[in-house]
Amino acid sequence: MNSPHSTGSGGGVFRQPKAVWAVAFACVVSFMGIGLVDPILPALSDQLHASPSNVELLFTSYLVVTAVAMLVTGWVSSRIGGKKTLIAGLILIVLFSAMAGSSDTIAQIIGFRAGWGLGNALFIATSLAVIVGAASGGFAGAIILYETALGVGIALGPLVGGLLGGISWRGPFFGVTALMAISLTATIVFLDKTPASPRRIGLTEPLRALRHRGLATVSAVAFFYNWAFFTVLAYSPFPMNLGIHELGFVFAAWGLLVAVFAVLVAPRLQARFGTARTQYANFLLMALDLLVIAVWTDHKPVLIVAVIVAGAFIGLSNTLMTQAVMQVSPVDRSVASAAYGFVRFIGGGLAPFAAGKLAAHFDDHAPFYVGAVALLAAIAVLASGHKLIGAADRQMQGGHGGDAEPAELERDEETGDLIAASLGE
Template sequence: MSSDHSLSSAIKGQPRTVWITAFAAVVAFMGIGLVDPILHTIAEALDAPPNKLTLLFGVYLGVQVLAMLLTGVAAYRFGPKRTLVTGLICIVIAAGVSTFASDIDQLIALRVIWGLGNALFIATALAFIVGQARGGQQGAILLYEAALGIGLAVGPLLGALLGEWSWRAPFGGTALLMLAGAILCAVMLPPDGPISDRPKVTLLDPLKALRNRNLAINSLASAFYTGALFTVIAWAPIAMGMRPINAGMVFFAWGVLTALAGVFLAPGIARAVGDRGGVIGAITAYAVVMALAGVGVAIDQVWLICLAVALSGIPSGVLNTLFTGVAMSAVDAGTPRSVASAGYSFLRWMGGAISAILVAYLADWFGAPAPFWFAVGYCALAVVALLVAHGRPSRALPADAVLVGAEEF
C-alpha cells in the first residue's frame, strides 16, 4: 500500500466527498499539535504550572479513551454522518470559546469538549473515506494517512505563526477552519442510511474483545508506546522553553517526518522484516531518541532536545502504519474487527492520557530529564509485551479493522 505510485494513484479521480472529509480530517489532526508551540506562552500569560499545562493533553486524551466506547453506539443510533458533523461542531465550540478563556482551568475544561468532538469525528472519518474513495481500501487508507500527516505537521506550524501574535489566535484560527469543514460536511456528504442496515454495537463489546489474551497484550504494548509518544507531545515543549515560532518549527519537522515515514518507509520495512519485526525495531529506535532527549535536558542543550523530538517522528510514522496490523493479527475469528479495534484504541489512548498527566509530576519528583527516561522504560515494556504475545502472523486488514484503530498517530 505503500509505494509512491500507490499514493499518486490514490489521489487521482477521487469524488468530492472524499476531499471534503480529508480536509476536515487535516484540521482535526491539526488540533493535536496546535497547543505544543504555545505551551510556554500560555504558561506565562495565565501563570499556569506545568502540571496544569500537561492536563491540556491529559484530559483531551482521557475523554477520547471513554469516547472510543461511545462512538460505535453513536454511529449505530444516529448514523455516521450525524456523528461526524456533531464531532466537528464540538471542536468548533471548544476551539472558539478557548480564544476567550481567562485562566488555565477554563482551557482544560474546553479541551474535554474538544477531545470528545475529535473522537466522534476521527472514529467515523476513515469509514467515510474508505466507503467513498475510488481505487480500493488501500488507497483510501493511504489518503487518510496523508491527511493525518499533513495535520500533524501543519498544526504546530499554525500554532507557532499565530502564537507569535497571541496565544489566543491559534484557537480562533482552528475554530474558523473547522467551521468551514463542518459546513462542507453537513451540506455535501451523503445522508445516513437506515439504522437497520448498520450492525448493532454495545458499550461493552470493545472491552469484551480484550478477553483475548494476545489482543490485550498487544494493546498494552501500544499503550506503553503511546505513553512515550505523549512524553514528547506534552513535555518536550516545556523542556525546550522556546518561543512559539521556534517550537513550532521543531514540531513541524516532527510532523513531516511522521507523515513521510508512515507513507513511504513503513511499507518497505514491513516487506523486509514483517509488521511485527518493524514495530519492535521502531519502538527500539524510539527508546534511543528518548534517551537522547533525556541527555539533552540533563546537560541543558536545547538543540539536542529539538533534534530528538524531530527524529522521533520517523519511528512514530512507522508505528502509525504497522502497529494496528500487529494488534489485529491476534483477533479471534468471531470478533468483528471494528469492535476489536475499538478495544485496542481504548487501551492505547489510555496509555497516552496517563503519560500526559504524569510527566509534570515525574519531573517534579525526579528532575526535568525524568519523563524522557521513563519514556525509555515504556518502550522497553512495549517490546517485552510484543515478545510475550504470540498472535497469528500479521495480515492485511479489511476496511472495518481500521475504522477505529487507524487514527492513532
C-alpha cells in the first residue's frame, strides 16, 4: 500500500510539469482572495461608513455567487475544455478585482466581489481536475499539491492584504489583479490545450448528484464545517480591534497552521485513523476552540491565540473533506466537485452575513456560539455516513477492508454503486 505521500511515478509530489506549476500558482493567488480582505474589514467599515454586517457582504456576495456558479462550471468546461475554462475564470477575476479596487462605495465593492466569485467558481472547479489530470504522482499526490496551493494561498492572503492594506484599502484588490494577470499569462503559455470532454455535462447534473447518499453526506458536513470556518475568518477581525498590519500578521499565522496541517498532518492522521475518526476528533476540538472564542471574545490575547489555533483544525478538514468527496462520489469528479462546492460555499457565504446580524441583535459572542453548534451538527451528519466513508477509505488504501466490506456494500445497492464508480474513474 502506498503512503499518502507516495507518488507512484517516481518523481515526487513536488516534481511537476510547468503546466501544473502554472495552475498551482494561480490556485495560490485564487485562494489568497479568500482571506485577502480580512485585515481591511474594519478599515472599510470606518472609511466607507458601512456597518460590520454590510462589510460582511464582501464574503457573502463572493461565496454565494461562487456556490451558485459551481453548478454551471461542468456544463462550461465539458464544452470548451479545461484550459479555456481556466482562462475565462482568470480573466473575470482580473477584471472584477481591478473594478473592486477602483470602487468608491461598499455597495460597488460587494457587487464586484460577486463578479469575482463567478470567475473564482470557473477557476476552482476546473483547476483541481486539471491538476489531477496533469500532475505526476497520481490522485493522492495531486490532492497534496492542490491543498499545498490552498494552504499557501490562505496563509499569504491576510499577510499580503495587511501589507498592501496598510498603504490603502484599495491595495489588496489591485495586488490580486497584478498576480492574477501573471497567472493568466503563465496558464496561457505553459498549459497545453485540453480537449472538450467526450461527454457533455448537463446543467442539472450537480444537483441530481446530491441525491446520492455519500456525496450528500459529505456535502452536508462541509456546509456546517464551512459555517464555522467562515465565522472565524470573516467576523473575528472586528472584536480583535487591531490595526491593518496586526490583523495581517494574526491571520498569516492562522493561515500558516492551515497550510501545515493540510499538507503535512492530515495525510498521516487519515492513514492511521481513517477520515471519519479523524474528523470526529477534529470537529470536536474545533468546537471547543470556538467556545473559547465565544466566551473570551472580549479578552484580546485569548481571542487571538484561539483564532490562530483554529487554523490547525481548518487545515485538517480542508484536506480530508476534499479527498473524501472525491472518493465517495458516484459521478464524474468534475460534477462531484461542483455539487460539493455548491453546498459548502453556500454555508461559507451565509455564515458571515448571519454573524453580522447575530452580533448586531445580541453581541459579539453570539456568532461563535452558533459556529460551535454548527460543528456539532457536522459530527452528527458525519456519523450518519460513517460506514460509507470507512468503506471508501479501505478501497482507496487497496481494498484491505476485510470480509465484512462486500456484504456491507451488497446491503446498500446505492452505496455499492457509489464505491464502484469512484474506483472506476
